[in-house]
Amino acid sequence: MSVFQKLVLASGSPRRIELLQQAGIEPDRLFPADLDETPLRAEHPRSLAKRLSRAKAEKAQEGLARDGEGDAFILAADTVVAVGRRILPKAELVDEASNCLRLLSGRTHRVYTGVCLITPSGKLRQRLVETRVRFKRLSREELESYLASGEWRGKAGGYGIQGLAGTFVVKMVGSYTNVVGLPLYETVGLLTADGYKVHFNWLAGTRA
Template identity: 85%
Template sequence: MSAFKKLVLASASPRRIELLQQAGVEPDRLLPADVDETPLRAEHPRSLAKRLSKAKAEKAYASLKTEPDYSGSFVLAADTVVAVGRRILPKAELVDEASNCLKLLSGRSHRVFSGICLITPDGKLRQRLVETRVRFKRLGREELESYLASGEWRGKAGGYAVQGLAGTFVVKMVGSYSNVVGLPLYETVGLLTAEGFPVHFGWLSGPRV
């Protein structure tokens, strides 16, 4: 019976969906939670990631109460924050934002924090925070301009997508790669499994690749 437990992902991020699918987990529904992502005054990057992931999960969970088909679902949410020291970088929407982010990241180390929040069918709330350290090469003018022209940075925290062209910028990474992409798989699967979601049920159908 446990195999029929439903999972609602409080996100429409293609990256998070693909990562869950990589782990053999197919969300039953996508329910993006629109929350104000503006950092609070003097808020630490790790606190922001935890706060936003919790807010997204709680908003999605509350909206499911009027939907009997999903009332017994697990709700999973995540938020990823890129920071240099205590400085939180934006999710770049304008080319100038992306340019400023990449110039700041060029030749130095930064941290990527992901908050994960899971609300179980009986309303229990579980959270994890994951941190990865990333060091970029020094970016030349031509490769910076070329990357900006690619448009790959749009909507990405810190103005880059490590799973794409920006992977060539990474000199060193300490910690979870999937965390930098947008969802730390080890911690996410561990959280789901610990709370009784049948993660491994989807593996029984055989090889996925």
């Protein structure tokens, strides 16, 4: 009996692809969703992460339906970094990254990731994961050197914990993979609960 199941990742993020591969999952297709990610007025960071992850999944679902590929599991995620209710941007300019890192320096912030799964039958499931992260107080040299590295580009809050900024973390409470961009425990739980054979590749010995 065939166990082939199609999984579409509604993202082009290399970090999310790598995390899925770490769990022995290889997406069959990437379907990045081009969305306006501007927070709504007075929107809480938790609500933003959930809203955007759902919007990404639903946009991918619409696109796949147009392509005649409606028989797939669709997985989407969105990560938001916040200090209190203040939502930090996905830094694209050095000034944005600098402002984010100055705000995070010596403080605790929260990272929220909304994960959304749409099954081939159209059932929608969501999870929201929260991690608390405390940064050391950054020296001028650390700040300038990190900005010069360019690792901050395109990352929520102006940093990527899996890179150089991992040296800034004093304490973390919660999921590390959540901060990278896709909480694996919750993601695998969503997939297995709705019938996706996450462990088939493990049993078949095809995991790299």
